[in-house]
Amino acid sequence: MFVFSVKPVFSILVATLSLLILFALLSPPSSSPFSQIPLSGKPPLLGEVDIWSVRRLVEWRPCNWWLQGHQTALPLETNGYIRVDCYGGLNQMRRDFCDGVGIARLLNATLVLPKFEVASYWNESSGFADVYDVDYFIEQMSGFVKVVKQLPPEIASKEPVHVDCSKRKGQFDYIESVLPSLLEHKYISITPAASQRRDRYPLYAKAALCQACYKALRLTRSLETKASQLLDAIPKPFMSLHLRFEPDMVAYSQCQYPGLSPTSMKAIEAAQIDRKPWTGELARIWRRVLAFGEEEEEERKKRGLTHSDTPHFAESNTHPTFIAQSRVCLSQKNKEESKETMGWIGETIDSIKSIQIRQLLTQAVSLGMIVTSALIIWKALMCITGSESPVVVVLSGSMEPGFKRGDILFLHMSKDPIRAGEIVVFNVDGREIPIVHRVIKVHERQDGEVDILTKGDNNYGDDRLLYAQGQLWLQRHHIMGRAVGFLPYVGWVTIIMTEKPIIKYILIGALGLLVITSKD
Structure with a gap:
């Protein structure tokens, strides 16, 4: 029965799992309404921090001290x-x-x-x-x-x-x-x-x-239903802007507003006296109070906002969507981009365009640390088990019904003498793939060397036809380890990725793309 060492595939699997771990860490929970990819493809200026792509190290947790204790x-x-x-x-x-x-x-x-x-x-x-x-x-x-x-x-x-x-x-x-x-x-x-x-x-x-x-x-x-529908309908991520200089606030405020024209002050005083919504001429005056001016009226209608600071706020931030005075606002550039963006492919392209070098380096370093840690663990297993390949995958059926194709074997190579009846994995000179068979005969020479003969449980004869030409026995240096445990069928992942490399490359490429384009 031929076996495949997990060592080369182990690195592939470790890289794949590392990508999955990074993707899980870098991606918000899918149930969150703020976890979608931003519509804006505009990258931040050098030195600025894009809050949507910064890795979230911890989550806010509610305090419940009053529910603890008596x-x-x-x-x-x-x-x-x-x-x-x-x-x-x-x-x-x-x-x-x-x-x-x-x-x-x-x-x-x-x-x-x-x-x-x-x-x-x-x-x-x-x-x-x-x-x-x-x-x-x-x-x-x-x-x-x-x-x-x-x-x-x-x-x-x-x-x-x-x-x-x-x-x-x-x-x-x-x-x-x-x-x-x-x-x-x-x-x-x-x-x-x-x-x-x-x-x-x-x-x-x-x-x-x-x-x-x-x-x-x-x-x-x-x-609650209406609020959920509203959140689902707003492009994410978004920021809500609370405009304090609004008609209802002015109506109850005792603040002074110097620098306004007599007409504007008249509108404010009327609101403070009557405390009723402005209509007609007072409403028009109010728009002028907010520093939009009659010559900018058409521009104000396009924005859908009523505060002079809001456009400046939008221009100085990278938020693709914000809410002001109960209006959802998108810049004209974002509107055009959102029309051109088609499904997942368009969003992925936008995300790639907005990648920061620092973010990419951070993710690459994190991935490298995970892979390095996994390789260190593999070397530690080699030292602990004494085997050059502590884990192997069964590729054939010569050891059935005990072991089947796709089973994973765990190996250990102690200094104890090898006994007849033990299942061992061994290398043969001239063959790249190790073999797992049962020891059927052990012969100890006078010089202390041990001759070992093996046979597959599902084979009719011993393995001398599988050994190198002229070789009748195995020596201890041919043995990679004894089989001390197994997991059924798990090795099929390795077999499929080995026999069909295109699947391996597609999987790794897709996961790598997800890691690169993922954002908080």
Whole structure:
């Protein structure tokens, strides 16, 4: 039975596995919505860092300290009911509500579903239940703070006493400032103070706040579905740009805006007084306030943006897509490139064009280190086993039914005498491929040399016809090792790659291309 040493193929397999490992390390998770190849083929300038191709060494992991260890039990009796009144944008309302959850736990109060402001600039009337999954929130907050959907009848008929902490200056104590009102009226509404340091809360109150912020607030199913559809539709990668100088912000802002014309200042003052969306002439003035000018109106329409800084931001960055004022924006160059790009082939070509020399060298060095480490491991196995080829693949069927074509054998060559019945792998002078057969006879000479005769289990005669011309016995130096274990069928990969080299070259080439074009 002929065998094939894994040593040459081992290097090929190691290189292939190394490419796979590099590809896995350099590629984000496929389920991530940000893992697609960028549309832009424009490489960064020399010295700049392309954040999309930098190798991601670690992943951000959520903190869950409040879920570890013993949780402080809720008191049996409550001091009253608290409703959190939330104002501003959704993120601000979410922040205030989470603060209110911590305050409710701090004051041993039962939490009522919050009130979202409905008289805001955009006249948005969505309440808490329209945005978040109420049942899920109540379930997740169990054990952290008591939450009710409806007040008891004797409480529900009353309006809560409002305690506004939002304008408090400096540090103050909620227990001293708010608890007396809660104990007196049993039902209060509160606007948390944005300046209050949350690290001053006791651990059980901070645990309630963190549970609400990071675990319990989940969008309703309909909003979650729409958000997923939106993320799937946006070309990746993208960056969201939050424009702070917007009509709704100006309407509630107390800031001064020097340097604007009297007409622009009139539009801003009107917004601050009426707090209503601009239409008609005021809307046109607002576009001028944003420094776009009437002569640039057509250009503004092409961009689809409303902030003078946004085009400059887009030009100074390599992000192919960004979001500003709820608009998905692509540069004209990116639009043309995206039309010309056809499927995987086009994306691969774009990726090759955008490769940085430093990135390529880094990947090559990493691959070289992995291959070198694998070869060192191979040499170490040779030293440990005493065999020049610790692993071989069976190529023929002369040892059936014990070993079949495609089995992998593990060899060991100790100093113990070779015995009849052992299975050995040996070299024959003039033959390049080793043979694995069973020892059927051992003869020890007077000078200490050992003559060995072998035979295949599936052959009729011994192996003297396979030995070199005139050779009747094998000596110890012909033996590569004893077979001490095997894996069935695994060696077929080596056989296929050896008999059909084109498959080997295609596999290595494809994996190499994936490594070169992969980006974070």
